[in-house]
Amino acid sequence: xxxxxQTPKHLITATGQRVTLRCxxxxxxxxxxxxxxxxxxxxxxxxQYYNGEERAKGNILERFSAQQFPDLHSELNLSxxxxxxxxxxxxASSPPRTTEAFFGQGTRLTVV
Amino acid sequence: AQKVTQAQTEISVVExxxxxxxxxxxxxxxxxxxxxxxxxPSGELVFLIRRNSFDEQNEISGRYSWNFQKSTSSFNxxxxxxxxxxxxxxxxALSEQNRDDKIIFGKGTRLHILP
Numbered sequence: 001x002x003x004x005x006q007t008p009k010h011l012i013t014a015t016g017q018r019v020t021l022r023c024x025x026x027x028x029x030x031x032x033x034x035x036x037x038x039x040x041x042x043x044x045x046x047x048q049y050y051n052g053e054e055r056a057k058g059n060i061l062e063r064f065s066a067q068q069f070p071d072l073h074s075e076l077n078l079s080x081x082x083x084x085x086x087x088x089x090x091x092a093s094s095p096p097r098t099t100e101a102f103f104g105q106g107t108r109l110t111v112v
Numbered sequence: 113a114q115k116v117t118q119a120q121t122e123i124s125v126v127e128x129x130x131x132x133x134x135x136x137x138x139x140x141x142x143x144x145x146x147x148x149x150x151x152x153p154s155g156e157l158v159f160l161i162r163r164n165s166f167d168e169q170n171e172i173s174g175r176y177s178w179n180f181q182k183s184t185s186s187f188n189x190x191x192x193x194x195x196x197x198x199x200x201x202x203x204x205a206l207s208e209q210n211r212d213d214k215i216i217f218g219k220g221t222r223l224h225i226l227p
Binding site: 042048100 | 145155158203209217
């Protein structure tokens with residue numbers, strides 16, 4: 001158990017819908033990262049937050065957004081969902097001044 | 113640009129054989145971190161090792177060992193006396209400390225250990 005909690009574990013939704021994925025980092029970790037893992041694209045970095053502020057942005061679609069709250073948990077919002085958004089979404093957290101990232105179990109999103 | 117290449121898409125070996133997973137990286141920074149993660153069939157990502165760019169010492173942890181060579185920009189991972197439980201996808205990754213410290217992953221190597 002990495003200490004990073006992601007909910008829900010599985011999500012099935014229809015095209016055009018909007019979903020929210022939630023991540024609770026390890027206690028004391030200030031950084032939260034979001035990754036998307038699809039079969040053909042591998043692990044793609046989406047976005048990183050550090051202590052509530054956006055720190056780095058990767059290949060995140062405009063239909064996707066994220067935020068980190070004062071209690072340091074983070075949410076990834078996916079809207080206008082398409083079939084191609086079906087993937088495993090990982091959240092990771094890391095302590096201050098280190099990049100040793102610990103990953104949650106992931107949320108498997110299926111868009112039908 | 114920041115890039116990680118794992119040229120071996122899939123490898124199959126018989127149990128008890130040694131196997132080396134290759135990783136080549138590209139970075140403009142002098143300060144960076146390299147990682148290996150394991151993703152077993154259950155799907156979670158398990159952290160195996162982190163190595164900073166100033167430490168070229170090889171590391172051994174049980175049956176696992178890592179060979180970091182800056183001259184060839186490689187960070188290879190060897191499993192000695194492989195076991196069926198080692199079957200997984202293994203990812204090499206890179207983080208440039210002087211920039212935004214996001215971790216960029218290679219595409220992974222799927223390792224099959226045959227009984």
